Amino acid sequence: MQILTKIDDICRELRKVRLSGKIIGLVPTMGYLHEGHLSLVDVANDNADVVVMSIFVNPTQFAPNEDLARYPRDFARDEKLARERGVDYIFYPESDEMYPAPYFTYVVTEQMAKVLCGVSRPIHFRGVTTIVAKLFNIVQPDVAVFGQKDAQQAIIIRQMVRDLNFPIRIIVAPIVREPDGLALSSRNVYLSSEERAQAPIIYKALSEAKAAVEQDLAEAGQIAGQIRQTILTTPLARIDYVEIVDDRTLQPVKVVEPGTFVAVAVYYGKTRLIDNVYLKER
Numbered sequence: 652m653q654i655l656t657k658i659d660d661i662c663r664e665l666r667k668v669r670l671s672g673k674i675i676g677l678v679p680t681m682g683y684l685h686e687g688h689l690s691l692v693d694v695a696n697d698n699a700d701v702v703v704m705s706i707f708v709n710p711t712q713f714a715p716n717e718d719l720a721r722y723p724r725d726f727a728r729d730e731k732l733a734r735e736r737g738v739d740y741i742f743y744p745e746s747d748e749m750y751p752a753p754y755f756t757y758v759v760t761e762q763m764a765k766v767l768c769g770v771s772r773p774i775h776f777r778g779v780t781t782i783v784a785k786l787f788n789i790v791q792p793d794v795a796v797f798g799q800k801d802a803q804q805a806i807i808i809r810q811m812v813r814d815l816n817f818p819i820r821i822i823v824a825p826i827v828r829e830p831d832g833l834a835l836s837s838r839n840v841y842l843s844s845e846e847r848a849q850a851p852i853i854y855k856a857l858s859e860a861k862a863a864v865e866q867d868l869a870e871a872g873q874i875a876g877q878i879r880q881t882i883l884t885t886p887l888a889r890i891d892y893v894e895i896v897d898d899r900t901l902q903p904v905k906v907v908e909p910g911t912f913v914a915v916a917v918y919y920g921k922t923r924l925i926d927n928v929y930l931k932e933r
């Protein structure tokens with residue numbers, strides 16, 4: 652495994668790989684790796700000859716009041732985990748390498764960036780699409796793997812790829828969870844032991860909603876109401892949103908149909924957790 656920090660160096664290395672006819676897979680991350688990230692490496696290895704993982708805590712997707720400075724980092728550990736899991740190249744640039752001053756150009760998926768997490772994080776998806784577009788241009792992967800955990804992000808990236816004609820196949824891998832159902836997240840380390848004990852209610856509420864849909868409950872308002880009620884049985888929860896939306900448009904639906912999923916964001920203390928479950932597959 653090679654670790655490259657400069658854009659010129661990774662471009663030079665990957666040009667050789669591409670010329671040898673190998674398929675390149677990209678797994679973009681912000682590091683502090685867990686089994687969720689590593690499951691994406693497995694998917695990338697199943698779909699590509701050479702796997703590039705980027706590790707970059709992207710400043711443009713954090714608002715000034717968010718957790719950029721305290722976002723957890725441990726490169727030595729990430730390096731070991733990535734190597735053991737079969738990553739071929741880690742791209743680990745500094746901020747100045749990705750955003751040399753002056754920096755003016757952003758990629759925005761307009762409407763889609765304003766809903767769900769975009770309501771409380773209005774600049775977040777502009778930062779995500781910008782950094783992912785930059786990584787796509789630098790790495791020029793054949794395939795890129797994202798997690799269903801960040802459903803809105805994956806849907807927005809699919810839209811960006813279609814809109815801007817990136818010749819890249821996007822694969823979305825399933826959510827990896829703790830045994831008690833909590834979705835793995837680098838941010839779970841922020842949770843106090845009480846918060847951590849209450850947080851599995853999120854997945855429980857989503858699973859109950861899915862079961863209710865299987866029993867023929869279809870009215871989105873009613874389903875969302877039940878999810879809210881369940882989550883609020885844990886006293887430390889503060890709901891940011893519970894939305895039942897279409898997986899192509901991210902627009903709310905009134906009645907569950909194929910492609911409908913429920914997405915939630917819930918605060919436990921200062922920690923904002925997101926999760927989602929398909930209510931009906933396409």
Ligand code: AMP
Pocket residue numbers: 679680681682686687688690691796797798799800801824825826827828834835836837
């Ligand atoms: P992050 O480092 O949080 O930006 O995440 C990098 C990638 O890993 C994104 O595509 C996430 O959706 C994905 N990811 C994060 N957590 C999980 C999880 N629990 N299961 C599957 N994928 C995940």
